[in-house]
Amino acid sequence: MKIANYQNQTIYLPEFPRSRYEEIYQASIRGEVKCAYCHQNLSFTLTIYDIPHFYHINKDQNLACLNHNLEMEQEIAARFEKSTATNENTNDRSIKLPTNRSISNTATIEKTENQFINRLPFYNIPPYRTNEQKTDEFVINQISLDSQQWNAVTHIGSPLLVLAGAGSGKTRVITTRAMHLMNSGILPHEMMLVTFTSKAAAEMKDRMKALGYPIQQMEIGTFHSIFYKMLLRFDRAKWDSSRLIKSDFQKEIMLKQIGRRLEIDEKSFAYDQAIQQIGLWKNSCVYPHEIRSKDTWEDQVASLYEGYESLKKQNGQFDFDDMLLGCFEMLNENNEILLHYQNRFKCLLVDEFQDINKIQFNILKILFQQTVNITAVGDDDQSIYAFRGSDPGFILDFKEHFNGAKIYHLSENYRSTHGIVSLANEVIKPNKNRFVKSMHAQYDYDKVPSFFFPYDEEEEATMIINDIKEKIKNGANPGQFAILYRTNTASRAVFERLIGTSLPFTIDQDGESFYDRPIIRKMISFLLLIGDEDHQSALKEILPVFFLKQQAFQDAKMNSVLQNLTFLEAFTTIKSAAPFQIKKIENLIKVLRYLKHAPPIEAIERIEESPAFMDYIKKRGNESNKIERPSDDLRDLKVVSKNFKTIREFVEHAFHISAKFKEYKQKKNQSSHGNISLLTAHRSKGLEYDYVYILGVVDGGFPHDYALESLKNGNLDQLEEERRLLYVACTRARNLLYLSVLQKRRGKKANPSRLIRRFINKK
Template identity: 35%
Template sequence: MSRNWTGGFSDQEAEALPAKSELPRAEINAAIASQFLSNVKLIEQQNIRKERNFKTAGESMSYSSLPFGVKKSANIEAPFLEHDQQKTLQSVLTPKEQTFFSELEHKTIFLNSNQMEAVRHTEGPLLTIAGAGSGKTSVLTTRTAYLIGVKEIDPSQILLITFTKKAAEEMKQRIASLPGISSGEAKQITAGTFHSFFLRMLRNLKITDRILSSEKYKQIIIKNILRQSQLSPKKQYFPEVLLSLISSYKLQMIKPEDLSEDAADKDIQHIYEKYEAWKRQNGYMDFDDILLKSYELLLSSPNLLKMLQQRFTYVMADEFQDTNPIQYELLKLIASPQNNLFAVGDDDQVIYSFNGADSEIILDFHKDFPNTRVIKLDTNYRSTSPIVGFGNHIIKHNSQRHSKTMKAVRRSRMEPQFYRPSNTEEEAETIVNRLKDKPDTRSWSDYAILFRTHSNARAMFEQLIIHNLPFTANNMKQVFYDQTIIKGLIDHLRLVMNPGDLDATATILPSLYINQEAGMRYIEMENFVDPLPFPLLHLTTWNTLKDFQKGKVKKRVDLLQQATGLSPVEAIRSLRKEYENHLDTGTIENATVHKTTVKEMLDELEFSAQRFHAIPDFLAFVDEIVNKFYEKKEQDSSEDQINLMSIHQAKGLEFPVVFLIGASEGILPHVSALNAMQDKEVVLKDKTSLEKASMEEERRLCYVGVTRAKDELYISSPAFHLGKNAPVSRFLLQAFGTTFYNKDNSQRTEAWICMNKTCNGWMKIDVGNNFTEKQICAICGFEMQKGKKNL
């Protein structure tokens, strides 16, 4: 709930205001709200019909086995695991091993030859590349049982690092149920996240700093530092962005004094130092400090490090692809000198670079551990063969990866289905209609709707609300209209309708470079003595403000007054430029949250608003959607609900039926990656560039989304996104061997490129040769590598 600012108009004063101020804030009754919601479908259908004109008369509006733009089918089905060499492996097993694996099978745990090899590897470093659905959890748990039951390793010597507390608990439960393992032995295993393990170590060393876990509290600390630092008011440093940046530095072990001395970094250096000083003085540490303090302690305390190394002689790391630099350094410290480090992960699922995950860690593991053994788990037990094959043909176009082709064990005639709706509104409505006709054999929880960004999910969320379908919103922290950037512009619309709305006035003050708390105190005090139709105008007499700030207040009030009588989308466009200026201020925000993300969110707001003719109608709809969202958050969650979540949140999960929405250029791949690639010729003759890394992560996101599906996969590619043409995602076209065309109509295709600098030889990669790992140039005989070629 927003703060209720004191002050405002009396009843008599309100009656004397102009007509434009008489409209109340959009706290509408249920009957009116229901009417707004029922009208939305009609408005959406009208907009859909307008945009459908781009379609040809014969173009189908239904799902198809080929993406729009693919003219002929290609065999993309995954190869099958016809037979396994497990029986051959049985001949080299010791009697004790044979008993162990036989007892596993009695518990219906059947390991293939690669899984069994990974379980049996105990000495020295092992990198297990575990593809999607390949049973990595079974390998981790059975290897732990193998160490204890077959190798007779003391369970207290085993350290199992997971990335969630839930995963650690589930693994210990599964280990306790395996043959030869008692519940007491399972309890002796140390299993947990990096943070839980190293926090326990710090507590044992009598480090009693309290954990600063509240993001809101941390933002208050940063706000106080900014206020005391007296930085230029034209530099809008956002607390959440600064905290993200400081966290990024810590994960890379960068201290304040390590930052460069340019002007931007000097500000950040000052804020970083003050933040760290505040925590020291008040006896706090944040989550990043847990790892950083532990790392520094182990480097400075050889005896402590040696004690840990002797205690944990066998170290296992799950989800290794998500490891960040400081976590990796901690793993290396504890695992040495024996280096019995068992790392399990999939380089094709590195999608958390924004949280510090570095794909080079898993790709270059063998460089840090020269005697590394690599085992690939390349059989997918989760998905049907068409889904596995489609995933293979998506991810094979990435060059920075451990080469593997996933095999399938589940046959099906149900191919992935593709749909080309006009826009995101039609996309959402089509999916909802299919869900409403779900067969009785399916539960609601069998379905997952996956999206790239929360902005992209706005229409889908609203359709589920409008049609009253059961779905979980637990993974969504905020509804679209309540996000800070969007809420600021929405509250401008509230002031157009009701200039006396002090809650909305408080929200927009940051966009005027005015401290919210101090500004509202002055407005409330002045308005109590001398009420104005537009309380915001009181700021023009506040001596604390500089002239440029007072000028911005006057200009903003003028814009708000001019927006009276405009449609919602017209009002947003008239206010947006001035509002957006403050979001573009400050180099740090631009470095962390790309401008295109802000633009995308505001574009989505415009697209949503164009369905309504009057601002009060739009505000009423927004309030109803927001209220419905928080009602869902407060309700007891039923297990039988549709899963609406981002691809990032879905990683590690699986669902019988998956709808992957927004598979269009600008959404997936995201516009930020496209901007990075624009006008760049990326060829793998040099180290992978930032631009290429960005696009490869987008492709990994697409791969993760596809491989969540077990039985059925539906992919939709809106033809228009935010009012602009959006081609079908290149990831879909390239998977079917279709060349993707750039905006200039040049073909940009996957190709083998000769590494001889004096040779221009290249060869297009097509469906027939794309799984070949080596090629020799037919012109000069040099080795070729995979890359991109503009034709």
């Protein structure tokens, strides 16, 4: 059905504003949408596969009302067409509405924005070519290999690079090659096998142990675990684990201590991003005195880095990054130690070589410069950790670094369908800085990847969750699903939908919830002050907005009692504040009182436009890094605020979601059928699921704004990394893949991602 009654008026979907579909959907859940014929509750379909429509859950009732409503729909449609024709023949640019129109007629919108865009299958799929690999001919230690895998495993005589595409059996190849080398005469203790995760190391150990290999004699582990053992052997006192800074929380405490000396605003400065930047410099072998800051933020982080290194040295402490730097310095400065390890290790195998950074590469190069028995396994198309210092140049220039090296390609994908592999091939093809290659799927499937077109982030979440519910109803398990996103903030709406369901899920995310982000906390605090000018925690939170110190809080607290003022009013009386600060506070008090009964969206916009908040945002924008911007957070906040009529409801929602986020981080949902996984595209690396949804595949989302800004400056590297990241996200899917193309993002018109735009514009 296309018509329904809502708020005592008639809705006709073809005329109804597209922007309000989510509102109607939520209203139908609350029982506020009624049938125009029988006046009973109607449900509203808002999902990936179906065109939006109203319906009764009871099939017989639905059929009866559908027939009765048909005549009414035809009458409204005729009236609408007549109105449209009249408008097209007039020079008046305003829309002339016929009388007795539905409530949707009050909205003036562009025709293109009022259309629901149907799901679009990925059409650019070549005919499937059978290329079944015979694995019974190539067997080592009861492990079957295809011909490409066999060639890589049995190669001898020179350094080897194995380009292992997504789903091509990378772990099988590197593990089997290690066993083959031992079968060929390499002793277990002469072999070093380096992985990027403890999980991968454990998996390889288990496989070889099950086949009788003495893994206790082998050096198998992550870069950190292997090189830390070297440090312990030659200077246990200096590198004792009791001296290790184990968490970012400990780092943050130390950096804040230094920041106070540097007069960096503790509540406003992005210390988590500073920790990441310092790690990047260290992994790139950049010491504090070598930094050439590009802006104010980097200059502050460089000062923190210098102070952090001094404080560690003073306390006799070290962090995880120091394990690698310390090992490289030890090998470089102590020839006896270097010779000891060069004489011991005759063979090197490195997993995920595309993710290697400069310090890791330097250590391996110096250790294994005298042997050709080097095997690197990786995929340049999956190099996605530039923010940690990873550089695809090491894998791309492998032959230059290792003379006489041989390169083998593993191009058979045993994970994903032909349609998914075809899309992934097309996504990555435009990259210039890569080995030219493509994957081939080992099986086909009648269903292909799809693009779907939600109006905004709220509707995106609704459509995905409804699709998951439908699939679970038809027999799928929660553990088969993953929802991937470019940055953590993009998960907000999906997380909020899921906690309102009984579906089990996990969210793999560091840091705080969206509502605990610094700029959001401050905006929520201003909203709290609208209803309570004596709210102490809110007043403490907003001090940085007026660039006031903590002493100002104590002075205002005393004055509020002595002069019988609200706590907020008392800030206008403190002597430590400059006249311009007092003026800003007075102005904001007027704004807050004016907003007493305003809806949340209006309140946020008015507060954001106030001089005090604008100045603060400008300063925060300068201090923040390029990935996380406070103005973006506020745009996200305005999107969700539109769902609430009162400020109180919205603030309560924010606190509820914040509490739920902490709850879900502390405990993992236990379900016999697994959990729906929410995680960033970065964290999805190495995982696979039957059904994958990728959020926000639009310019500014995926690729990130940062990459587009770099592109404007003539730098293609960031955009190519974004393309690799999308390639990784797509190849996590085994059976079905969905890419969400928003029409609106953060309240503004969105453009389909340039990474996939050509697939949408042609059929």
